[in-house]
Amino acid sequence: MKGAAEQDGGTWAVFADPRADFDGKAACGSPETVNALVENGREKADKESPDVSMQSLHPKIAGARIYADTLEHTLRKP
Template structure:
């Protein structure tokens, strides 16, 4: 992703930035403390979750509210 941002800047004169969120999520992902990423979510299935055997919702492995705040912090630091 860092390379894609650099390529976009070089080829089109864009002013894109890359922000690596891995440090912010260290020990805070699934089973972390505090856990900021959903594990397997079985509730709230939508029509897009049309699996006959898995029954895993689309929110699985996506950030919780606190995880979204971690992303926000990283992006603000990169843009600041």
């Protein structure tokens, strides 16, 4: 994604990299800001196999805040 955003071609796209902000806080981190494998709270669209929810590996509220903070920080850069 970073390469696509930086390609010459008149694009106004910028790349906001949240990886440093997630260090030690992603799935199984402390605090965990991304769901690890979730086996409860399954949605109607979830299939029978594998037995994990589609919520697995998606950000929790705190993870969504990290993404938002990263975007806001990137947009404030001159």
